[in-house]
Amino acid sequence: MTPGPHRHAPLPAGAARAPRRRALLQAGALVLLLGRQHIARGASIVAVRVWPAPEYTRITLESDELLRVRQHFVSDPPRLAVDIEGIDLNPELRELVAKVRPDDPNIERIRVGQNAPGVVRLVVDLKQPARPQVFSLAPVAAYGHRLVFDLYPQTPVDPLEALIAERLRDAPAPRGAAADGGHALGLPATAEPPDPLGELIARTESQRKSAAAAPPPMTPRPAAHTDRLIIIALDPGHGGEDPGAIGPGGTREKDVVLKVAHLLRERINATTVDGNPMRAYLTRDGDYFVPLATRVQKARRVQADLFVSIHADAFTNPEARGASVFALSQSGASSSAARWLANKENQADLVGGLNVRAKDQHVQRALLDMSTTAQINDSLKLGSVLLGEIGNVGRLHKPRVEQAGFAVLKAPDIPSVLVETAFISNPQEEARLRTSAYQEQLADALMRGIMRYFAKNPPLARSRTV
Ligand SMILES: [Zn+2]
Numbered sequence: 484m485t486p487g488p489h490r491h492a493p494l495p496a497g498a499a500r501a502p503r504r505r506a507l508l509q510a511g512a513l514v515l516l517l518g519r520q521h522i523a524r525g526a527s528i529v530a531v532r533v534w535p536a537p538e539y540t541r542i543t544l545e546s547d548e549l550l551r552v553r554q555h556f557v558s559d560p561p562r563l564a565v566d567i568e569g570i571d572l573n574p575e576l577r578e579l580v581a582k583v584r585p586d587d588p589n590i591e592r593i594r595v596g597q598n599a600p601g602v603v604r605l606v607v608d609l610k611q612p613a614r615p616q617v618f619s620l621a622p623v624a625a626y627g628h629r630l631v632f633d634l635y636p637q638t639p640v641d642p643l644e645a646l647i648a649e650r651l652r653d654a655p656a657p658r659g660a661a662a663d664g665g666h667a668l669g670l671p672a673t674a675e676p677p678d679p680l681g682e683l684i685a686r687t688e689s690q691r692k693s694a695a696a697a698p699p700p701m702t703p704r705p706a707a708h709t710d711r712l713i714i715i716a717l718d719p720g721h722g723g724e725d726p727g728a729i730g731p732g733g734t735r736e737k738d739v740v741l742k743v744a745h746l747l748r749e750r751i752n753a754t755t756v757d758g759n760p761m762r763a764y765l766t767r768d769g770d771y772f773v774p775l776a777t778r779v780q781k782a783r784r785v786q787a788d789l790f791v792s793i794h795a796d797a798f799t800n801p802e803a804r805g806a807s808v809f810a811l812s813q814s815g816a817s818s819s820a821a822r823w824l825a826n827k828e829n830q831a832d833l834v835g836g837l838n839v840r841a842k843d844q845h846v847q848r849a850l851l852d853m854s855t856t857a858q859i860n861d862s863l864k865l866g867s868v869l870l871g872e873i874g875n876v877g878r879l880h881k882p883r884v885e886q887a888g889f890a891v892l893k894a895p896d897i898p899s900v901l902v903e904t905a906f907i908s909n910p911q912e913e914a915r916l917r918t919s920a921y922q923e924q925l926a927d928a929l930m931r932g933i934m935r936y937f938a939k940n941p942p943l944a945r946s947r948t949v
Contacts, residue, residue, distance in 0.1 A: 526550055526570050529627060531579040533590070534723045536771040538640045540589040542579070542607065542632040543724060543836070546570070550630045554617050561609040563632065565617070572597045579605070589613060589634045612637035618838045626724075631836055642784045646714070646764050653752070713761040713942050715751050715933060716787035718891060719744040720794040720828070723772030725835035728797030730913035737770065739916050740793040743904060746926035747793075754930070756937050772835035775890040783894055788942045789865060789933065790899035792891050794828065795916060796880070797908035804909045805880030808870045809901040810862035811893060812886035825887035828901070832890075859886070861898035864940065869902060869932035876924040877905060877915075898936075902929070 526548035534541040544550065544567070555564045570576075576595050583590050591608040598604035613634045620629040719740040721727030727736025748763035755761060764785050766778040773781075782790045796807065809821060816822035866884035873879065880903070892899040904925055905912040915921045 528570060528573055528575045531575055531582065532724070533579070533582045533584075533587070534771040535584055535587040535589065536769045537588045537636075537645070538771070538773075539633050539635040540587055541634070541723065541771065541836075542590075542593070544576075544579075544630040545626060546628045546630065549619065549628050552617065552630065554615070556613075556615055558612060561612045563607040563609070563613070563615045563617075563634065565605045565607075565632070566598060567603045567605065567630070569601055570603050571601065572603050576603060576605075589636060607632065607634065609634060616838050616841065618840060620836050624834045626834070629724075629836060631838070633838065642764065642781045646762065646785050650762065711759055713756050713759050713937075714764055714785050714787045715761060716764050716766060716782035716785065716790040716897070717744045717747055717751075718766040718778050718782070718790060718792040720792060720891075721831055721835070722767045722770055723835060725772055725831050727831075728795060728907045730797075730907040730916075731801065731910050732913050732917075734907055734913050734917055736795045736797070736907055739795055739907065739922070740904070741767070741770070742919075743793050743922050743925050743929075746922055747791075747929050750926055750930040751933070754934070756934070756942060759942070774832050774835070774837050775829065778891050779894045782897055782899075787894075787897050789936070790892070790894055790897045791869075791929065791933075792889075792899070792901040794901060794903050795905055795907040796824070796903040798906060799908075801909055803880070804906045804912050805878040806870070806873045806905055807880040807903045808866040808873070808884050809889060809892070809903070810866050810884055810886050811859050811899065812888055813856070813859065816887035817885045821885040821887040824903070825889045829888075829890045855895050858895055858898060861940065862892065862900050865898045865932070865936045866900040868935040869900060869929060872928040872932040872935070873902070873904070873925070876928045877921070880906070 526546050528544055528546050530543075530545040532541075532543040532545070534543070548569075550570065551568045553566045553568075556562075557564065572595060579595060580593050583593050587610070589610055591610050594606040594608070596604055613636055616631075616633040616635070618631055618633075620626070620631060622628055719737070721737035721740070723737075725737065727740070729735055744763075744765055748765065751761045751763040764782070764787060766781045767773045778792075779790075796803070809824070812821075816825060863884050863886075870879065870882075870884060874882075884900075889901050892901055905916050907913050907916060
């Protein structure tokens with residue numbers, strides 16, 4: 484749909500809807516028309532949600548009918564003003580004001596008011612200059628129409644810098660030694676402490692030249708030795724608008740898998756491989772939506788050595804149970820169940836709410852077609868040891884690694900697996916997944932699997948395109 488040259492004019496009450504729909508808005512301000520069908524006359528907001536995160540903060544207005552909005556972004560002081568037409572201020576909308584948390588990285592506050600009859604004005608005051616994206620989502624899953632405001636900071640959060648900042652924040656760690664000695668594998672650290680951050684920066688700097696999206700410049704530092712940081716990308720599934728599977732007792736997949744990822748991060752960060760410190764990098768470290776392709780991009784940006792996506796399965800039959808592990812397939816799924824599951828997991832972007840008009844979507848898709856046979860072979864090895872370890876703490880759904888076209892496993896240069904820790908739809912497994920004891924057992928099992936993989940496939944032996 485292409486915006487025409489028409490100008491917006493207020494219509495008298497009772498005017499026919501068709502001309503109103505045709506009156507595409509292009510009156511100086513940035514204006515967005517969100518669909519043709521059934522522009523709301525008596526639409527109401529049924530829910531409002533705010534999802535704060537350093538990467539971006541999302542505001543969602545869910546309504547029973549499609550909403551039409553006009554938006555203006557004012558840069559000084561930074562704020563987004565949105566006029567929503569065809570609605571009146573209701574208690575749900577007023578709730579939005581109180582839903583902004585003081586620690587929201589992006590939003591200072593939200594104001595709402597009835598601007599004119601049938602027009603609600605919403606002003607989002609921002610803490611820093613932002614790049615707002617406003618878009619609508621058609622009803623999907625349990626959601627009605629959604630109007631979404633994504634507020635990205637003007638200076639994007641860089642995954643690598645975030646990782647480094649986190650590393651520095653956690654300092655001083657006992658450098659060059661297993662932090663607590665509890666999870667170390669291989670040789671004790673050398674007397675001369677390595678400089679993993681310098682190495683990491685140097686590696687990344689040299690690879691950055693060939694990267695598609697160039698991050699802000701950093702000071703290159705030469706690599707003086709072979710020690711380096713071993714980075715494990717942990718990918719807690721779902722988040723934000725996408726709860727993932729929900730157990731019969733109300734447990735949400737997105738919450739459980741984030742907990743397991745945090746526990747696994749603790750273990751990874753306290754571990755060395757042959758004297759090289761390990762570091763976990765979370766593609767999602769909070770309750771917000773991260774598109775599948777962005778998860779892959781983040782892992783590539785930090786040059787992760789491994790990628791482990793963590794999920795909890797669900798099926799219509801509550802009897803289904805046990806953990807399973809998946810790798811990517813280039814040539815069809817290894818079973819119809821695997822194909823079904825991959826399709827289901829790949830729906831996450833729909834439920835989570837992807838702005839399909841965002842301009843980097845093309846790049847992301849091109850990237851996803853570069854998967855290699857070598858990656859899949861390594862992923863199968865990793866998946867196999869993980870499956871073996873999980874089988875020691877819980878029941879397995881399938882005794883071998885399955886394969887299907889999971890979008891999140893498509894980093895062409897990182898061994899990538901997706902772990903379905905258990906069936907959250909099974910009442911017994913749901914109850915178990917909720918306990919910190921089982922979450923810890925799972926994290927321990929995954930940690931042992933990762934170390935077993937590295938014992939046979941040392942990370943330093945991996946060839947890198949530097
Ligand atoms: Zn999932």
